[in-house]
Amino acid sequence: MAEFENSERELLDALLEALLALPQAHAQIEQSEVKIGPRGEADALIGAFINRQPLLLLVEIKAQLFPRDVREAIWQLRNNQAHLSNSGDDREIIPFFVARAISPGAREIFREERVGYFDLGGSLYIPGKKAFIFLDKPAPKKGTKKFDSIFQGQKARALQEIYERRQDWLGVKDLADASGVSPATASETLTELERREWVDVQGAGPSKQRRLRAARPLLEAWTSYASDQKAPTVRRYYVPKGSDALELALRLDQACDEATAAYAVTGEVAAQIYAPYLSSISQLRCRIEPGQKLIEALLNLDARPVAEGWNLGIIEAKSRRDVAVGQRIDGVCYAPPLQVYLDLLQASGRSREMAMHLRSECLDK
DNA sequence: ATATTCCATCGCGCAATCCG
DNA sequence: CGGATTGCGCGATGGAATAT
Numbered sequence: 001m002a003e004f005e006n007s008e009r010e011l012l013d014a015l016l017e018a019l020l021a022l023p024q025a026h027a028q029i030e031q032s033e034v035k036i037g038p039r040g041e042a043d044a045l046i047g048a049f050i051n052r053q054p055l056l057l058l059v060e061i062k063a064q065l066f067p068r069d070v071r072e073a074i075w076q077l078r079n080n081q082a083h084l085s086n087s088g089d090d091r092e093i094i095p096f097f098v099a100r101a102i103s104p105g106a107r108e109i110f111r112e113e114r115v116g117y118f119d120l121g122g123s124l125y126i127p128g129k130k131a132f133i134f135l136d137k138p139a140p141k142k143g144t145k146k147f148d149s150i151f152q153g154q155k156a157r158a159l160q161e162i163y164e165r166r167q168d169w170l171g172v173k174d175l176a177d178a179s180g181v182s183p184a185t186a187s188e189t190l191t192e193l194e195r196r197e198w199v200d201v202q203g204a205g206p207s208k209q210r211r212l213r214a215a216r217p218l219l220e221a222w223t224s225y226a227s228d229q230k231a232p233t234v235r236r237y238y239v240p241k242g243s244d245a246l247e248l249a250l251r252l253d254q255a256c257d258e259a260t261a262a263y264a265v266t267g268e269v270a271a272q273i274y275a276p277y278l279s280s281i282s283q284l285r286c287r288i289e290p291g292q293k294l295i296e297a298l299l300n301l302d303a304r305p306v307a308e309g310w311n312l313g314i315i316e317a318k319s320r321r322d323v324a325v326g327q328r329i330d331g332v333c334y335a336p337p338l339q340v341y342l343d344l345l346q347a348s349g350r351s352r353e354m355a356m357h358l359r360s361e362c363l364d365k
Numbered sequence: 366a367t368a369t370t371c372c373a374t375c376g377c378g379c380a381a382t383c384c385g
Numbered sequence: 386c387g388g389a390t391t392g393c394g395c396g397a398t399g400g401a402a403t404a405t
Contacts, residue, residue, distance in 0.1 A: 184401095204405075371401085372400095375399105
């Protein structure tokens, strides 16, 4: 608890500092831990002058804010606002949220609702009638890291499964079993989606189920995340007599089969299978489960590492779990469409076009 | 029973440091 | 002075406890 008090102080101090940094502005904390009306309370009241306009900020402090939290908290704060405006103070009262980090979706809601906000990244929004302030700073590093974490590691795996089965209602256990992540991780992934209001919820307790509602926003967010990430390491090889990528894929299948190595073809070749676009492709991209099996498979193919003129690219996989197989078509294992899409985004050149094509054919519905 | 939260452990990314 | 290397701290992870 003491720790929470500390961070509350820290956030308030940061807010005051930001307010005072505005030209012609003044601000001070008038009260903290305020009781308002029958059962309302606010974390602080801040009196401020901005553009010579007297304002009263009704402040609520949170650690982080997602759309879900925002909707829950706004009506409460509105209530308090109503009580305060009956108290004879003629300053304009602005409901206001302060948090360590505020998700992009939450910011949007604040602006729609004309509720003020401030986060540690320095973003400041004060929707006063005569004193309007809007400073949009990129979210702080720690913050973005937190919001992006759903696209990383095991959660990304779970998320892929959720996307694949976006028509279905999923329980935590279903998801855990189907995607190979622990129930804890499955639960947290779904909870995070809930906070972003990207899933519908049905039932509660052990019979709780969720279904992806906002497939498109999810895809948007994932796209911009993937575009910002640096591409994973790709090892390039030349396989003799492998000029045709499809034919090479068949030999890859055989080589991996002999080495009992899991693999999944991705990139242009996979995109071509899901949503035909280009006619000739000469480079095959895939993931192969790492370790001895990978070495064996490469040996079976007689693949040689090269810098130029490669026809086989192996995307670095940290474990067997990174090698997600979507389906097997004509004797070749392909990564699921979403994975292919993400891989295309990370690659360069023409592949971005293919990514967009694949998305419109397979993913946007 | 399953879902959620908590906590100890693990792994990764970052930064200060050392070496060429 | 630039680049690799090791040490450190934070966050992800999944098992265990707890809630529903």
